[in-house]
Amino acid sequence: MLVIRRLEKRFALRRGGEPVSVLAGIDLEIGKGELFCLLGASGCGKSTLLNILAGFEPVSAGEITLDGAPITRAGRDRVVCFQNADAALFPWLTAEENVGFGLRVQGLDRARRAPAVERYLRLVGLWDDRQKFPRQLSGGMKQRIQIARALAIDPAILLMDEPFAALDAITRRLMHGELLRIWAATGKTIVFVTHDVSEALILADRIGVMTRGPAARLKAVLPIELPRPRDPGDPRFAAAYGRVEALLMPETAPQPPETAPQPPETST
Known part of the structure; x- marks a missing residue:
């Protein structure tokens, strides 16, 4: 909790x-x-x-x-997913490499991080796009890559x-x-x-x-x-x-005037 x-x-x-x-x-x-x-x-x-x-x-x-x-x-x-996925993902890494980045930082070699990378790419529905770079992905796909990367480190x-x-x-x-x-x-x-x-x-x-x-x-x-x-x-x-x-809503909202303003008198 x-x-x-x-x-x-x-x-x-x-x-x-x-x-x-x-x-x-x-x-x-x-x-x-x-x-x-x-x-x-x-x-x-x-x-x-x-x-x-x-x-x-x-x-x-x-x-x-x-x-x-x-x-x-x-x-x-605790892992954060940010609003701007373009800034959060590494543009020189593929989707697969981005998802595995946190595990790589933890010292896991490719063979040991591969099962988690595959699991979460499949979970977010992007296993078939694993070799694409962020520039080749839509906004929603990039957010799913960011989520998969977060989940991969459990x-x-x-x-x-x-x-x-x-x-x-x-x-x-x-x-x-x-x-x-x-x-x-x-x-x-x-x-x-x-x-x-x-x-x-x-x-x-x-x-x-x-x-x-x-x-x-x-x-x-x-x-x-x-x-x-x-x-x-x-x-x-x-x-x-x-x-x-x-x-x-604000706790104190502007109140309308009690009486409507009158137009100025004009002389004829």
């Missing part, structure tokens, strides 16, 4: 300046095998929280544990930072189905960052809704009990969408 307790993160906006609170008092538990979506407006700190979970950023206060062990640095038990948690945001709408819908299939086949814990309400509702077991910054916090954690596969045209989906969207 991933446990976050009283987490705070502060940044100084300029050298020597006073630190500004980015995340304030985050408390959360994510169970093993859960697909948890972290939902919030752009700039609210959700990617910062993901970077802290990955061990890329230290906490300013509070603690994070995974199965009872504190998280203080990056580790093989992490406990897959951290996904808006991985489908750059894809067109049709490919994004297809990737939702692919991710759910891969998740069901592997049983991995997934923490998925998004600002798209529909995407969160299609994917998540639970959605954590973040407030706007500064000092963002978890406003609510909602279980999504709709049966899978989820249809955005289902009235139950629409009702859930409305509930989640309402939580994302």
